[in-house]
Amino acid sequence: MIVEYHRPEKMDEALSLLARKSPITRPLGGGTQLNAPSDEEVAVVDLQSLQLDFIKQKGKQLQLGASLTLQGLFDFKDIPAALADAIRHEATFTLRRVATVAGCLVSADGRSSFAATMLALDAELIFQPNNEDTSYGEFLPLRHDMLAGRLISQVNILTQINLAYEFVARTPADLPIVSVALARWPSGRTRLVVGGFGAAPHLALDGQDASGLVEATANALNEAGDQWASAEYRMAAGEKLVQRALERIEVEPGV
Numbered sequence: 001m002i003v004e005y006h007r008p009e010k011m012d013e014a015l016s017l018l019a020r021k022s023p024i025t026r027p028l029g030g031g032t033q034l035n036a037p038s039d040e041e042v043a044v045v046d047l048q049s050l051q052l053d054f055i056k057q058k059g060k061q062l063q064l065g066a067s068l069t070l071q072g073l074f075d076f077k078d079i080p081a082a083l084a085d086a087i088r089h090e091a092t093f094t095l096r097r098v099a100t101v102a103g104c105l106v107s108a109d110g111r112s113s114f115a116a117t118m119l120a121l122d123a124e125l126i127f128q129p130n131n132e133d134t135s136y137g138e139f140l141p142l143r144h145d146m147l148a149g150r151l152i153s154q155v156n157i158l159t160q161i162n163l164a165y166e167f168v169a170r171t172p173a174d175l176p177i178v179s180v181a182l183a184r185w186p187s188g189r190t191r192l193v194v195g196g197f198g199a200a201p202h203l204a205l206d207g208q209d210a211s212g213l214v215e216a217t218a219n220a221l222n223e224a225g226d227q228w229a230s231a232e233y234r235m236a237a238g239e240k241l242v243q244r245a246l247e248r249i250e251v252e253p254g255v
């Protein structure tokens with residue numbers, strides 16, 4: 001339950017509110033998750049007056065304000081096609097117009113298509129205070145501790161990366177049962193992320209040698225059984241998905 005609402009106009013004010021020991025105070029992005037009924041009593045700091053809804057291309061880097069909506073990112077013409085697919089798969093149009101980039105990355109579980117692709121792209125998060133940066137991969141397992149008294153102000157990705165996103169779900173609009181996000185840099189660096197289960201998408205491979213993609217997928221999925229699918233099913237589907245993703249990044253140029 002939300003017990004206090006603040007809408008600061010300056011970053012310093014937002015940070016002083018977030019630094020309080022009591023009540024527990026959290027940044028409010030679109031509120032689609034934070035507004036949901038909960039037994040936890042929280043104060044919220046609405047970020048909407050902090051001008052964090054920008055999107056800027058700086059050379060090869062795309063800089064996303066933390067409060068940019070998923071739809072705002074989707075509408076930007078220079079994002080990889082596979083990232084647009086993942087955003088479309090993440091949420092309905094109505095929800096995409098409210099949910100924010102940072103809110104989605106913070107609250108993602110393993111079935112989030114947006115989080116899987118951003119992890120494959122090795123997204124960089126910028127935190128306030130002090131403009132500290134951390135990769136999304138480092139942030140994910142420690143997210144609650146890393147946010148104590150802080151907020152994400154910006155998320156950076158590189159655009160010159162070939163990206164593919166493939167998934168299996170009960171219906172095309174449903175959350176993935178197994179998903180694969182594959183990114184390849186012009187240097188040959190390859191990152192493979194496997195999702196569709198668990199608390200967060202899983203980085204299965206990051207290196208110059210893409211020959212072990214199928215094996216890395218199988219390793220990431222060999223204990224991925226849950227109420228939606230067995231580990232065996234996910235391993236069989238994952239093998240096909242990673243092969244399909246590899247074919248895609250080999251034939252489709254980056255943006």
Ligand SMILES: Cc1cc2nc3c(=O)[nH]c(=O)nc-3n(C[C@H](O)[C@H](O)[C@H](O)COP(=O)(O)OP(=O)(O)OC[C@H]3O[C@@H](n4cnc5c(N)ncnc54)[C@H](O)[C@@H]3O)c2cc1C
Nearest residue numbers: 026027029030031032033034066099100102103104106152
């Ligand atoms: C009807 C409905 C259906 C949904 N369906 C799905 C679904 O199918 N799959 C799914 O994965 N999710 C689903 N969600 C959840 C929701 O879409 C995501 O959690 C959403 O992306 C959160 O974004 P937000 O900006 O609204 O975050 P908020 O609710 O504002 O915040 C979410 C979390 O992120 C933190 N946060 C927000 N901004 C920042 C920041 N700048 N810095 C640090 N922390 C921040 C908040 O403190 C909070 O802990 C659904 C929600 C609704 C209402």
